[in-house]
Amino acid sequence: VSLTPEPIRWRDGALELLDQRCLPHAEQWLRCERVEDVAEAIETLAVRGAPAIGIAAAYGLALAARGPSADAGAVIDAARRLQATRPTAVNLAWALEEGRRALAEGRDLLELACALHEAQREADRALSSYGAALFAAGDRVLTHCNAGVLATGGSGTALGVIGAAFAAGRVAHVWACETRPLLQGARLTAWELQRAGIPFALVTDSSAGLLMARGLVDRIVVGADRIAANGDVANKVGTYTLAVLAARHGIGFYVAAPLSTVDAATATGDDIPLERRSADEVLAFAGERVAPAGAGAENWAFDVTPAALVHGIVTEAGVLEPPLDRAIARTRGGALRSAPA
Amino acid sequence: VSLTPEPIRWRDGALELLDQRCLPHAEQWLRCERVEDVAEAIETLAVRGAPAIGIAAAYGLALAARGPSADAGAVIDAARRLQATRPTAVNLAWALEEGRRALAEGRDLLELACALHEAQREADRALSSYGAALFAAGDRVLTHCNAGVLATGGSGTALGVIGAAFAAGRVAHVWACETRPLLQGARLTAWELQRAGIPFALVTDSSAGLLMARGLVDRIVVGADRIAANGDVANKVGTYTLAVLAARHGIGFYVAAPLSTVDAATATGDDIPLERRSADEVLAFAGERVAPAGAGAENWAFDVTPAALVHGIVTEAGVLEPPLDRAIARTRGGALRSAPA
Numbered sequence: 001v002s003l004t005p006e007p008i009r010w011r012d013g014a015l016e017l018l019d020q021r022c023l024p025h026a027e028q029w030l031r032c033e034r035v036e037d038v039a040e041a042i043e044t045l046a047v048r049g050a051p052a053i054g055i056a057a058a059y060g061l062a063l064a065a066r067g068p069s070a071d072a073g074a075v076i077d078a079a080r081r082l083q084a085t086r087p088t089a090v091n092l093a094w095a096l097e098e099g100r101r102a103l104a105e106g107r108d109l110l111e112l113a114c115a116l117h118e119a120q121r122e123a124d125r126a127l128s129s130y131g132a133a134l135f136a137a138g139d140r141v142l143t144h145c146n147a148g149v150l151a152t153g154g155s156g157t158a159l160g161v162i163g164a165a166f167a168a169g170r171v172a173h174v175w176a177c178e179t180r181p182l183l184q185g186a187r188l189t190a191w192e193l194q195r196a197g198i199p200f201a202l203v204t205d206s207s208a209g210l211l212m213a214r215g216l217v218d219r220i221v222v223g224a225d226r227i228a229a230n231g232d233v234a235n236k237v238g239t240y241t242l243a244v245l246a247a248r249h250g251i252g253f254y255v256a257a258p259l260s261t262v263d264a265a266t267a268t269g270d271d272i273p274l275e276r277r278s279a280d281e282v283l284a285f286a287g288e289r290v291a292p293a294g295a296g297a298e299n300w301a302f303d304v305t306p307a308a309l310v311h312g313i314v315t316e317a318g319v320l321e322p323p324l325d326r327a328i329a330r331t332r333g334g335a336l337r338s339a340p341a
Numbered sequence: 342v343s344l345t346p347e348p349i350r351w352r353d354g355a356l357e358l359l360d361q362r363c364l365p366h367a368e369q370w371l372r373c374e375r376v377e378d379v380a381e382a383i384e385t386l387a388v389r390g391a392p393a394i395g396i397a398a399a400y401g402l403a404l405a406a407r408g409p410s411a412d413a414g415a416v417i418d419a420a421r422r423l424q425a426t427r428p429t430a431v432n433l434a435w436a437l438e439e440g441r442r443a444l445a446e447g448r449d450l451l452e453l454a455c456a457l458h459e460a461q462r463e464a465d466r467a468l469s470s471y472g473a474a475l476f477a478a479g480d481r482v483l484t485h486c487n488a489g490v491l492a493t494g495g496s497g498t499a500l501g502v503i504g505a506a507f508a509a510g511r512v513a514h515v516w517a518c519e520t521r522p523l524l525q526g527a528r529l530t531a532w533e534l535q536r537a538g539i540p541f542a543l544v545t546d547s548s549a550g551l552l553m554a555r556g557l558v559d560r561i562v563v564g565a566d567r568i569a570a571n572g573d574v575a576n577k578v579g580t581y582t583l584a585v586l587a588a589r590h591g592i593g594f595y596v597a598a599p600l601s602t603v604d605a606a607t608a609t610g611d612d613i614p615l616e617r618r619s620a621d622e623v624l625a626f627a628g629e630r631v632a633p634a635g636a637g638a639e640n641w642a643f644d645v646t647p648a649a650l651v652h653g654i655v656t657e658a659g660v661l662e663p664p665l666d667r668a669i670a671r672t673r674g675g676a677l678r679s680a681p682a
Contacts (some may be wrong), residue, residue, distance in 0.1 A: 018350055024632070025630075025633075028454045064420045068390070089611060119660035130659070177369070178521070178623065178631075179545065180519070180521060180545040180547060181545050183631055185637075186624070186631045187631060187632070187633075188634045190633055190636040191633045194635060194636060199637055200636075200637075201637050202522040202620075202623055202624065202632055202638035202639075202641070203623065203635060203639050203640075204522050204546070204578065204579075204623055205545070205547045205579075205636065206521060206544050206546045206547075206576055206577075206578050206579025206582060207518070207579075207640075207641055207644075208582065209579070209581040209582035209585060209642040209644060210581060210615075210641055210645075212580055213581060213644070214644070234364065236547075237545065237547050237548055237551055238546075238547025238548075238550070239546075240550040240551060240554060241547060241549065241550035241582060242412075242587060244550060244589055245582060245585055246588055248585055250441055255605075274551075279543075282519065282543055282544065282545055283527070283543065284529075285524065285626045285627065286626045286627070286629050286631055287629075288626065288627045288629070289366075290519075290527045291365070291527045291528070291531045291543055292365035292366075292526050292528075292531055292532045292535055294529040294535060295527075295535060295541075295543060296541075296543070297542055297543035297544065298541050298542045298544050298548070299544075299545070299548075300548055300551050303548075303550060303551040303554070304551075306556070
């Protein structure tokens with residue numbers, strides 16, 4: 001067992017990212033010396049996962065503050081550029097807002113990035129421990145996409161919970177949905193589970209219904225890219241379908257996310273911008289064109305799961321239970337966080 | 342517009358199949374001169390789709406009856422070999438049973454195969470016309486896998502219905518689920534829709550929930566591999582999930598299939614054998630490994646949709662409406678068909 005390396009690190013004055021586009025076949029580090037490098041790494045998914053792109057963006061601001069033409073304007077421009085990379089994960093907006101505030105207060109932006117990174121590690125540890133308590137011995141748990149070390153820079157949200165539950169002897173098996181179109185489940189979650197020594201099998205996303213109908217799933221845990229004030233959850237496309245199936249089969253459906261993913265300024269899931277990505281991601285598979293020339297595709301990267309289908313949100317402040325709107329309002333993070341710019 | 346060529350033909354004493362493994366990139370014909378060629382073509386999905394494999398098997402018996410060691414025993418052996426290729430589609434068992442009966446009655450097996458093929462063409466035409474009447478102008482319809490010309494040897498079941506509804510001005514747009522792991526939607530349905538000039542977009546299987554939640558789907562039509570006496574439907578894995586989502590969103594969910602897909606000898610969906618295929622279909626694509634070495638996968642090819650989620654079964658005898666068990670009992674095909682051996 002060789003655990004997943006931390007995928008985000010500051011080294012010799014630059015941000016280094018474990019390039020997730022190359023996994024699981026190659027462990028390649030991408031060195032980002034300029035803000036533009038970080039922005040492109042986020043856009044092309046060299047780094048991905050809501051918490052991880054927030055932390056990467058914070059390091060991006062630190063690069064701007066240290067650059068040859070470093071001044072407040074350069075940092076503000078960098079925040080604007082980084083904000084434009086991806087629309088759905090609120091952690092990005094949140095980290096950039098933290099950066100703007102630190103800039104206004106004259107604090108060091110590298111120190112801020114390191115502090116946000118460390119806070120994420122702590123949040124992951126805490127929420128993993130709270131989440132593990134939800135499991136029962138022998139549970140077979142299903143997850144979607146990748147909400148692990150690679151997605152947070154800490155020990156992971158959904159996979160952090162699963163790892164802690166496994167360590168406590170409460171997870172017998174993990175079903176990892178492959179997660180089309182970019183196969184984060186097959187490429188990244190499988191890689192992490194394998195390194196952690198947790199028994200698992202990959203399945204196509206379409207198999208989840210059959211698994212539940214056959215009684216092979218005891219619990220579902222996923223991450224989140226943004227949680228609205230009412231508890232609606234934006235996450236990787238396909239999450240909503242899993243929640244609908246879980247409701248039909250009476251299976252516990254949990255979301256694991258740090259409070260930085262809760263966006264008090266977004267009232268409901270209807271207000272969350274859902275990223276649409278290139279049709280090419282659907283038309284091709286692992287670089288090989290699948291569909292006939294001239295065929296088109298729609299590629300929404302996220303969907304929204306209504307709060308009513310979520311049995312709990314596992315955070316570093318504990319498990320938020322329904323009614324989620326009230327539970328969210330009670331969290332300091334949700335109640336006090338200012339609206340992202 | 343150049344319509345899909347008929348994928349099954351008898352030519353110069355052999356069965357020729359449009360090799361579906363090579364589509365959409367190449368139109369290559371596979372010539373089967375021996376029963377074993379046909380069996381392998383079915384196993385490797387050179388020909389696929391419940392009605393199409395039934396017809397291919399019938400031609401396979403004709404090959405056995407014409408072979409160098411042709412006698413009744415050779416035909417019975419051929420039927421046994423062909424039956425062992427794939428377990429779920431009942432059309433295969435049904436066509437082989439028709440062959441055994443014809444053999445016992447001294448009829449010509451090539452004539453039988455041609456008759457079954459022609460009956461499928463007629464069934465597709467009739468059910469397409471019945472199905473088209475279910476649509477309203479401007480409908481956006483979603484389908485899964487491929488239930489078109491390629492899957493039946495006629496004009497298709499689900500895609501036959503969609504084509505007839507489009508011709509009648511009642512389909513504005515088709516959502517084609519790509520259908521992992523073998524991407525029959527992206528490779529085959531897209532190819533057929535494009536040739537038919539029907540506007541469509543491919544989506545990942547996981548996107549169906551989002552599309553329905555956003556009000557972008559008016560109707561769902563899929564094919565079937567086996568329909569139990571109570572109306573439970575075995576079809577490509579993922580179908581059950583679509584039916585659950587359709588129920589949640591009040592969207593009409595229809596199954597299009599010839600009566601030869603109805604299996605009166607199978608009481609419920611629990612009794613339908615669901616094929617499990619190689620994990621490699623999930624772990625790799627086009628020969629390229631996606632998952633890390635050592636990762637495992639489960640690959641059920643089909644799932645079961647309970648009758649309660651099906652709004653109608655579109656057959657050549659009309660649209661069977663709930664309660665489906667009674668509607669099926671009333672069809673001559675369902676009531677009179679003998680149990681497959």
